Amino acid sequence: MDLVLTETSLNVMYFGEEEDFNNNEDEEDSAIGDTEKCEKLNYNENIVAFVEKRELTRNIKPLVCSNILLEKITSNYIIVKQIISNLSWQDKAMCKLVCNNWYSAVQTLQKEQISPEDFVIDLCYSLRRGGEKGWFKKSGIFYTEPLVIFTFANTAGFSAVRKCKVIQPRPCKQHCDQEHCLINLINCHVNAPKNCMLTVKATYLVYRPRPHSNTYGHSIAHYTIYTWTNPLIAGIFIPKIPDVSFQVLNIRSQNSLQQEFYDVVDKLSKEHIIKGVLVFFTEKYLLDSVEDIVFLNYFKDVQPNVPYALGGCIVEDTMSENSDINLLVDSLNKGADFISENLLSIGLFTIPKKSNNNEYNFEMYSFIIESSDWTKPDIQQLVTEFSKKVPRFEHSIALKFSCVDRDKKHVLEQDCFRAAFPNTTIVGCYGNGGLGIHHPAIPEPEATALRHRRESFYSIPRQFGIMYFNSTVFVYIGWGKIISPQGPL
Structure with missing residues (x-):
């Protein structure tokens, strides 16, 4: 049953089972209680033994057989x-x-076993259910070593801690009396012992699992007071795909672009093809001029004849190192906010130029719903045209980056995309601006059409060709068998 809740002019749509909106927070608060500090979770003993490359001796009684x-x-x-x-x-x-x-x-x-899986820690849902336990849910087993784990946390979820005894599944072998950071919980269950999780902090999130997933009841297409002020962490687990690589470039100073961006991209492009680019800016980077983002056009210079997908958003913060989680826990214990040094984080999907003919059909595509695309027919037409050009893959995910200012169009956009790609999980965030390109390319609009575009206070000249306001960017990632060469006509 679909349910729409309106509160303080913010809307939410939850999909799945009918909800009980008895907001019994007293029970939840009593379950959390007061603790001395946030305790960082230890890895399981088998993981520690694997990392340290030593034999693990367990004090167990062997089965007789x-x-x-x-x-x-x-x-x-x-x-x-x-x-x-x-x-x-x-x-x-x-x-x-x-x-x-x-x-x-x-x-x-x-x-x-190369199927993606999604996961969620949704305290918004739990609070509305009267403090029900069951913090961490996932759509399935993470069967294969991860290529990358995209984790999106709202402001409350990024720094959220909860007492050990109310967290499920149990984070410690035996419940302790300490609190644990929920981002740290995600890292231990999903990421450890690898270091391939890119965490994005944003005020508002979108999370639309596949319709038959056991996480579908936590779907959030828009934001409300619940999803704004209560902890929510959602993400997608992309397994290791043969011949596909992923790496993150964290840029901490505009003066370091040559070393941390241009030199890295030059070296990478000699042996690899860039299939897709994800960019997360913090507002610290864009304080001077929006022209600072045009350096992203350099990807066109290093592979002028090879198209690629690009999408991104202006967010609050990012972190991509396990050491950042240690700093996050330390900051929480000091009563301070964790702020990374990242001005922007760039995620790059690549395949080797001498690969086995892209055996696993890994492809990335992106398209933009611009500020002028405001009506339902406009949005439907854009999604339909995109779907006609994109093959249907055995496995796929979609990342959505949207401007908050599009308001009630968020649900419509997702519904249109879900209709075109019914088995694709959608996850992402809302920000103050989106970055993207059209891949496959679309014809440029005529100059007369540009003069009648829907403009906003944040509008910038179109010639930058990357950054858009009052817009939405979808990045579609597909791999595995191609079920059909293109969408329905």
Whole structure:
């Protein structure tokens, strides 16, 4: 059942089961209680042993079984592969160390289990349900080592802590009396022991899982007082895809662009093709002039004949290192806000130029719904035209970056996109401006049409070609088998 709640002129649409809006926060507050400090979570002992490359001795009573039967099972490739296929990627990493047979099984599974999964920590939902537990939910098992984990946290969620005993699943082997940072919880469950999580802090988020996912009840298409002031963390887990790489460039000074951007892109483009670019600016970077963003056109210079997708947003902050989480916890214990040194973070998806003909069909596309595209027919037409040009992949996700000023158009845009791509999870954030390009390209509008565009206080000359206000940018990422060469006509 669809339900629309209006409060303080902000709207929200929750999709899924009918909601109970008894906002019993007293029970929640009593469950949290007062604690001395925020305690950083430790990795599980098996993860620590894997990182330290040492044998783990456990004080457990082994099961009594036939050694002959055990030998047959553990040495049979088909049986081993079937058993290991049900394990998480962290457990698979340790299975690779057992023997060559198990190593081969894991390697094969990493090429087969390449489905994305989404996850959420939604205290907005929990508070409305009277303090119900169940903080961390995911749409499925993270079977394969991650390529990248995109995590979007609202302002409240970015610095949220909760007492150990009210967090599910249990963060500690035995519940402690301390509080834990929820971003740290995500890192331990999803990211550790790798370091491939890009966390974005934004005031408002969008989260639209696939319709049949067990996380679908937490879908948020727009924002309200609940999703604004209460902790919400949502994200997408993209598994490791053969031949595909992802890296983050964190730029901390405009004076370091040569070393941290131009030199890196030059080196990268010699052996790789850039398939997609994600850009997250903080307002600290754009205080001087919006012209500062034109350096992103350099991607066109290094591969002038190869198109790529680009999308992004102006956000509050980003962090992409595990060490940042340590600093976040330290800041919380000091009663201070964590602020990274990142002026902007750029995520790059690449494939090698000498790859095996892009065996896994990894592609990225992007398109922009501009400020002038304000009516329902305009939005539907843009999404439909885009969908006709884009193949349907076995696996896909969509990142949405939208200006807050588009207000009630957010739900309409997502509904149109979901209709065109029904099995694609949508996640992203709202900001004060969006960045994007059209890929596939579209014809440039005539000059007479430009004079009649819907303008705003934030409007900038169109020739910058990257930054847009009162707009929405969708970045579509697909891989695996191509189900159909293009969308329905």
